[in-house]
Amino acid sequence: QTGTGKTAGFTLPILHRLSTDAVGAALTSKTSIRSVRCLILTPTRELAAQVEESVRVYGKYTNLNSTVIFGGVGINPQIKQLKHGVDILVATPGRLLDHMEQRTVDLSKVEILILDEADRMLDMGFIRDIKKVLAVLPKKRQNLLFSATFSEEIKALADGLLNKPAMIEVARRNSTVEVIAQKIHPVDRDKKHPMLSYLIKTNKWTQVLVFTRTKHGANKLVEQLIADGIGAMAIHGNKSQTARTKALSEFKTGDLQVLVATDIAARGIDIDQLPHVVNYDLPNIPEDYVHRIGRTGRAGATGEAVSLVCVDEHDMLKDIEKLIKQTLPREVVPGFTPDPNARAQAIQLRSGAPGHGGRGRPGGGQVVKVASGNRNAAKPRSAGPAGAGGGSTTRGPRPAPPHRSGGRGR
Structure with a gap:
């Protein structure tokens, strides 16, 4: 938790x-x-x-x-x-x-x-x-x-x-759910960015943590928000440590209005009284939803978690609601009513890897x-298949491992 x-x-x-x-x-x-x-x-x-x-x-x-x-x-x-x-x-x-x-x-x-x-x-x-x-x-x-x-x-x-x-x-227990006000905003996939800018400006949000599914998506969203006059920076594995530290520092102090992050990069972000978390993209692993919204509502404080959900993500949403044993309230934002005839498309989980709403980890x-x-530490048993992830055969598509350059830049 x-x-x-x-x-x-x-x-x-x-x-x-x-x-x-x-x-x-x-x-x-x-x-x-x-x-x-x-x-x-x-x-x-x-x-x-x-x-x-x-x-x-x-x-x-x-x-x-x-x-x-x-x-x-x-x-x-x-x-x-x-x-x-x-x-x-x-x-x-x-x-x-x-x-x-x-x-x-x-x-x-x-x-x-x-x-x-x-x-x-x-x-x-x-x-x-x-x-x-x-x-x-x-x-x-x-x-x-x-x-x-x-x-x-x-x-x-x-x-x-x-x-x-x-x-x-x-x-x-999903105790975060008890102190975090959660809601779903149905929206067409091409209206997510305009809706996010609208919500930030209309509600006068001053400190917002936004999650995207990919590093490319994070960079693109930052460019769009800046063009809308909203201060934003991205934090993910392809960013230098200096850039990541700068973005996180400015966000913690309130000098940066919006921090756009991928799931892996957001681990370790611990900000007192963070008021707003936005799922710009739903995670393909349901447990990551709990980790994401857990960035707000820390140590019993209240917070708000908003998810922008398009037709492509309906299966992901079902998995999340099954995990947390709760049906999240839907709220259509005026001016952003989704097309009822829109058809779902395959989701890009990573570069060149289309996928769908994957099932979560068991457990x-x-x-x-x-x-x-006293066990011989040199010979631990293998934890699943070798390679970048060692996944179980039942798990849905995984996010790509972090970018590694200049030797072991982890």
């Missing part, structure tokens, strides 16, 4: 354990020599930065320190930080492998491993990278695996990684698996 304090749920116990055991108690300052004792792997740069910020804030009055490493930025400053020594390292898999290959990180003293958003890492094709990391970790350590769903792929990963795990499962709510592992 989004917005419920999951990061604090694993960060606070880690800080307590590492600061009060024999090694932690011997630390006299944040700058004394130390080794990496906790490794946290996340699928995206933004989520990595968000998690490390939480670690830093919560651990302010301890002698523990932390750092974050991810692709898209220079590696030398990261090498310098690692040389100084850190207790808690937050990383994306690709950049961590870069450091491992250059021998600029020592993971031989890791006591705790956390895989955050494991389902998303599998979707993004990181399973091989994860296995390479596991191969160099100490065999005896504690493993924690967090996943929004518990598919066959995640089960296979858990079985190979964890040793007699305790399983903590939070059934999907229930947030799943946390915890284990003290």
